[in-house]
Amino acid sequence: MIKQLLFLVLFMFHGAVYAQVEYGHKNYTEYQPGSLNVILVSPHGSYEVPGDIPDRVNGCWNQTTQVCLWRHNCTDQNATLSALMCSSWIGIDDFTQNLTRLIADELEKKTGKRPYVIINRLHRSKLDANRDVEQAAQGIYDAIQAWNDFSGFILEAKNEIEMKMGRGIFFDIHGQSHPQMWLELGYVISPE
Numbered sequence: 001m002i003k004q005l006l007f008l009v010l011f012m013f014h015g016a017v018y019a020q021v022e023y024g025h026k027n028y029t030e031y032q033p034g035s036l037n038v039i040l041v042s043p044h045g046s047y048e049v050p051g052d053i054p055d056r057v058n059g060c061w062n063q064t065t066q067v068c069l070w071r072h073n074c075t076d077q078n079a080t081l082s083a084l085m086c087s088s089w090i091g092i093d094d095f096t097q098n099l100t101r102l103i104a105d106e107l108e109k110k111t112g113k114r115p116y117v118i119i120n121r122l123h124r125s126k127l128d129a130n131r132d133v134e135q136a137a138q139g140i141y142d143a144i145q146a147w148n149d150f151s152g153f154i155l156e157a158k159n160e161i162e163m164k165m166g167r168g169i170f171f172d173i174h175g176q177s178h179p180q181m182w183l184e185l186g187y188v189i190s191p192e
Helices: 002-012 014-018 079-085 096-111 133-137 141-165
Strands: 029-032 038-042 060-062 067-069 116-120 169-172
Touching (some): 038 141, 060 079, 096 116, 116 141, 133 141
Antiparallel strands (some): 029 116, 060 067
């Protein structure tokens, strides 16, 4: 009788059994482990704007090294060139977090298994998780911690999929704010 009751409870809440949510530093990142060999990532599209994390700014172009310096306190000899070469986009990708959650729910409905989901819960003005840590967090401790958690959760999901299922597929979900209303797919295929 106890086994049957346990089975019934597990069957009714099968999504919750393997989708225990984990959070990173200050709940700025969210990780939903899955059972399907699919990883869904939402790097921006969130609305949290903690006051103790300053907004990201354009970097400073170093003419000598030909690289951008990503920090809040750099002095800039040529602001126009820096804005051109070291721009920090801080606009939101519309509905990205919601879209990622909806895709995960639909995949679970269709397959009976849940994809792995990683969400950056900080607004893009605070952290752009798709950039290297210097540009993404600009030296701010809490933003660096969130970037490390976000990247670590992706690696954890990847490693678990490889160990349990062999192979998987990764989707980096983005929304659009431009008026063209395009649907864009990125393949990372070079022209060569």
